[in-house]
Amino acid sequence: DPTWPSNIDELEEIMFQVTSFRSRKFSATVSPCGSEVSGPGRQNAAEWLRTAFHDMATADTSSGTGGLDASIQYELNSGENAGPGLRTTLEFMVPFLSKRSSMSDLIALGVYTSVRSCGGPAVAIRAGRKDSMKKGKTGVPQPQDSVPTFQQRFERMGFTHEEAIQVTACGHTLGGVHRAEFADIVPRGSATNGLAALDSSTAVFDNRVVTEYLNGTTKNPLVVGPAVRINKQSDFKLFNSDSNRTMERLADKNEFRQACKTVLQKMIDTVPAGIELTSPIMPYKVKPVNLQLTLENGGSNLLLTGFIRVQTTSLPDDSIDSITIIYKNREGRSACSSRPCSITATTHRQSRGYDNIFAFFPIKARIPVSSGISSFVVTVNYAKGGPKLYDNNGKEYRLRDAVFLQKPQSCLQGSSGKLTVVAAVRNDRLSESTRATISYKAPQSDSPIPALRSVTIDLVKGNRVGQYTFFSGEYTIKGGLADESHVDVSNGDMSDSFKRVNEIGGTCAPFARSSSP
Numbered sequence: 001d002p003t004w005p006s007n008i009d010e011l012e013e014i015m016f017q018v019t020s021f022r023s024r025k026f027s028a029t030v031s032p033c034g035s036e037v038s039g040p041g042r043q044n045a046a047e048w049l050r051t052a053f054h055d056m057a058t059a060d061t062s063s064g065t066g067g068l069d070a071s072i073q074y075e076l077n078s079g080e081n082a083g084p085g086l087r088t089t090l091e092f093m094v095p096f097l098s099k100r101s102s103m104s105d106l107i108a109l110g111v112y113t114s115v116r117s118c119g120g121p122a123v124a125i126r127a128g129r130k131d132s133m134k135k136g137k138t139g140v141p142q143p144q145d146s147v148p149t150f151q152q153r154f155e156r157m158g159f160t161h162e163e164a165i166q167v168t169a170c171g172h173t174l175g176g177v178h179r180a181e182f183a184d185i186v187p188r189g190s191a192t193n194g195l196a197a198l199d200s201s202t203a204v205f206d207n208r209v210v211t212e213y214l215n216g217t218t219k220n221p222l223v224v225g226p227a228v229r230i231n232k233q234s235d236f237k238l239f240n241s242d243s244n245r246t247m248e249r250l251a252d253k254n255e256f257r258q259a260c261k262t263v264l265q266k267m268i269d270t271v272p273a274g275i276e277l278t279s280p281i282m283p284y285k286v287k288p289v290n291l292q293l294t295l296e297n298g299g300s301n302l303l304l305t306g307f308i309r310v311q312t313t314s315l316p317d318d319s320i321d322s323i324t325i326i327y328k329n330r331e332g333r334s335a336c337s338s339r340p341c342s343i344t345a346t347t348h349r350q351s352r353g354y355d356n357i358f359a360f361f362p363i364k365a366r367i368p369v370s371s372g373i374s375s376f377v378v379t380v381n382y383a384k385g386g387p388k389l390y391d392n393n394g395k396e397y398r399l400r401d402a403v404f405l406q407k408p409q410s411c412l413q414g415s416s417g418k419l420t421v422v423a424a425v426r427n428d429r430l431s432e433s434t435r436a437t438i439s440y441k442a443p444q445s446d447s448p449i450p451a452l453r454s455v456t457i458d459l460v461k462g463n464r465v466g467q468y469t470f471f472s473g474e475y476t477i478k479g480g481l482a483d484e485s486h487v488d489v490s491n492g493d494m495s496d497s498f499k500r501v502n503e504i505g506g507t508c509a510p511f512a513r514s515s516s517p
């Protein structure tokens with residue numbers, strides 16, 4: 001497991017929490033593979049894959065410029081990016097954009113998601129791409145290009161000639177050519193809903209694009225048909241350029257799958273010089289999700305909510321009896337004054353990814369303010385094999401109670417974007433400054449993707465409740481995307497970070513001063 005928290009946590013969730021409980025719904029428009037959310041003849045999974053290629057296809061690996069950097073957002077009107085699919089792909093991904101998930105990482109993740117949704121191989125996803133702030137060069141291969149031009153363009157991107165053939169075949173197993181943009185190669189009446197298929201299984205990531213080409217049954221408009229007369233039969237020119245040697249190898253299903261996994265990863269890992277990608281994102285075995293402290297009961301309790309997510313991929317659903325959180329108090333000691341420092345959860349909900357299954361154990365526990373919390377470890381009690389301790393690679397899972405977002409008293413007025421942030425700060429920390437940093441999206445006129453902005457405001461001291469004091473501040477997030485913002489509250493070097501504003505209510509509740517039993 002990576003050590004939690006880590007800078008890949010957000011992408012990890014988007015990548016692996018695909019369906020059922022706490023699904024992030026990133027795949028909603030590309031699953032199932034044939035999904036046409038944008039209208040008939042618009043296969044979203046194919047559009048996502050093409051978007052990744054068109055974004056990286058202008059890379060110049062010898063000078064280290066371009067690559068997968070989301071510069072395509074500023075290049076949508078250049079002739080080589082024809083069709084509405086590139087724009088809508090970016091638009092679908094905007095809700096997932098954040099300071100911890102760049103658009104270029106999302107475009108890369110879109111390759112894993114769309115290819116897996118279509119039954120293709122699991123392309124490894126590394127994180128750390130940065131988004132370009134301006135358009136890059138042109139240079140996407142065009143149907144009318146000659147073989148030497150293809151070679152030169154793919155070589156600029158860093159692909160060998162064999163890889164160029166492979167990656168094009170891997171891309172052209174999905175979707176088709178649209179008559180609206182390519183009327184000269186898709187004659188009227190030859191396409192269903194305006195889409196001429198690149199192989200006979202447009203919504204399956206298989207090697208039919210290869211086998212139909214080799215056995216002469218293909219209807220691929222980039223191989224046969226009107227394109228031939230006007231020299232736009234690009235797949236034929238490229239596939240045939242090494243006397244079909246590469247295509248013949250790809251006629252083997254496993255060979256195709258393996259080659260696609262490799263070249264698609266190479267495609268998305270082509271990034272501008274200076275970008276360091278992380279190691280491939282793997283799902284945690286045990287991961288705290290959405291943990292939150294909230295001051296309640298007149299200031300006598302800390303309510304701890306959230307989930308412990310346990311990977312159960314190859315195990316039956318009832319393989320875990322319970323999980324136990326064993327925590328240390330504020331001073332880092334194991335002994336709690338009034339009760340044992342442990343929290344047990346026995347029920348769980350299941351969530352699935354394409355390659356993984358998880359059990360979510362909901363946590364709802366009250367920790368006396370007098371003891372507090374600083375860190376915890378998790379014991380997973382397996383039905384077979386007994387308990388196993390997860391201690392975050394020996395570092396324990398840190399959860400500090402010095403400062404946290406007080407959600408019930410915070411609120412977002414959706415219509416105006418007015419955000420009220422309330423933080424609870426432990427009284428022994430009042431000499432440190434308390435701030436909120438709001439990371440929000442501001443629409444841009446030259447791109448369908450909003451810019452990420454951030455603003456830091458000082459929070460003002462308010463009421464004291466027992467061992468804590470409330471601090472609050474307001475900021476109005478303009479541009480209509482306020483609910484896609486995140487907030488960090490900090491006190492000196494302590495912080496409660498990356499809290500989704502859409503999990504805050506519409507009205508700020510008053511704090512209940514009296515203790516209920």
Ligand code: HEM
Pocket residue numbers: 042043046047049050053082083085141142143150167168170171172174175176177178179181182234238
């Ligand atoms: C010689 C290189 C290539 C040329 C000339 C080329 C050309 C084209 C053209 C003209 C279309 C039709 C677009 C439309 O009507 O929407 C298309 C579709 C597509 N291309 Fe390529 N392509 C090339 C390589 C690639 C590569 C390397 C990939 C990705 C790995 C890729 C992925 C796709 C996909 C998925 C579609 C279907 C899009 C949809 O159905 O909306 N292409 N390509």
